[in-house]
Every structure is written in structure tokens, then in C-alpha cells.
Amino acid sequence: MKKIWIIHNSKYGNSEKIAKQFAEGLKESYDVSVDSIKNISPEDIVKDEPYGLIIAVRIVAFSSDKEVRTFINNLDKVITKPISKVAYFSTHALGWKKFFIKGMKKTLEKIGCVEEICPEFLEVKMQKPEGPAVEEADAKIEKFISTVKEFMK
Numbered sequence: 257m258k259k260i261w262i263i264h265n266s267k268y269g270n271s272e273k274i275a276k277q278f279a280e281g282l283k284e285s286y287d288v289s290v291d292s293i294k295n296i297s298p299e300d301i302v303k304d305e306p307y308g309l310i311i312a313v314r315i316v317a318f319s320s321d322k323e324v325r326t327f328i329n330n331l332d333k334v335i336t337k338p339i340s341k342v343a344y345f346s347t348h349a350l351g352w353k354k355f356f357i358k359g360m361k362k363t364l365e366k367i368g369c370v371e372e373i374c375p376e377f378l379e380v381k382m383q384k385p386e387g388p389a390v391e392e393a394d395a396k397i398e399k400f401i402s403t404v405k406e407f408m409k
């Protein structure tokens with residue numbers, strides 16, 4: 257089975273919860289690991305030579321989480337085999353603005369270790385910073401999981 261890593265840097269558990277939903281959706285077809293970047297190092301990912309990577313990006317101060325971007329840049333420095341497919345999604349609590357995710361997009365486009373970035377993207381709004389997600393989020397998440405499954409093929 258091909259390996260897919262799903263990483264998050266969840267503080268309140270919102271992006272972790274969605275990361276785990278992705279893991280459930282993919283585990284029949286892939287060997288999936290999901291963890292916080294607080295618990296793992298880029299080397300832990302590199303040693304698995306993953307085929308795919310899914311990144312949960314929480315929005316902090318109108319921007320994509322800098323800690324996740326730093327982790328991705330560090331991963332790029334130590335990686336030995338390119339990652340074929342990368343997808344990302346975001347959780348946030350304010351009205352969505354495209355510039356929230358600009359930093360993450362730039363980071364992924366700049367690094368050399370990614371072969372293909374999923375052209376579609378998911379943002380999930382929380383009712384308040386601690387969650388839960390807005391009511392209509394579940395259908396949106398399920399739809400994006402299907403999109404990512406297709407993209408990973």
C-alpha cells in the first residue's frame with residue numbers, strides 16, 4: 257500500500273478532527289499516518305518515503321500557520337524522494353479571505369519536493385475559534401475527501 261501522511265498543528269482540535277476524517281476516508285486504499293507536527297519531525301516523514309501528503313493549515317492572525325510552513329520548508333531540506341501528491345485544507349473562524357492561505361500556497365509552490373499539488377482546496381469555518389464547525393461543513397468535508405481520493409489515484 258502506498259503511504260500517505262496527514263499532518264496538522266491543531267490547538268483546539270478542529271483541524272485534527274478533519275485530518276482524522278481524511279485518514280478514515282483513505283485508509284482502505286492507503287497506509288495512512290496522521291499526527292501533529294508537535295509530535296513528529298520531518299525525518300519521521302522522510303523515512304516513510306510517502307507517496308502523498310495532506311496538510312491541515314489553521315489560520316492564525318490572518319495568515320496560514322507559520323509553524324506548518326516552517327515544517328514544510330524543513331521537510332524540503334531533508335527529503336530524499338519527491339512526494340507525488342500534496343493536498344491541503346484550512347480551518348478558520350472569521351469570514352474566509354483568499355489571502356489567509358496565500359503563504360501556504362507560496363510555500364508549496366516554492367519547494368522542490370512536491371510533484372503535484374491538488375488544484376482544489378477546502379476551507380472549513382468554525383462557529384468560534386474552539387469549534388465546532390458550522391453546520392454545513394460536514395457535507396463540504398466529505399465532498400473534498402472524495403476529491404482528494406480521486407486526486408491521489
Ligand SMILES: Cc1cc2nc3c(=O)[nH]c(=O)nc-3n(C[C@H](O)[C@H](O)[C@H](O)COP(=O)(O)O)c2cc1C
Pocket residue numbers: 265266267268269270271272314315316317318319347348349350351382384385386387
Ligand atoms: C491566536 C489565534 C489567531 C487566530 N486568527 C484567525 C484569523 O486571523 N482568521 C480566522 O479566520 N481565524 C483565526 N483564528 C481561528 C482559528 O483559525 C480556528 O480556531 C482554527 O480552527 C483553529 O484550528 P485548531 O483547532 O486545529 O487549532 C485564530 C485563532 C487563534 C488561537
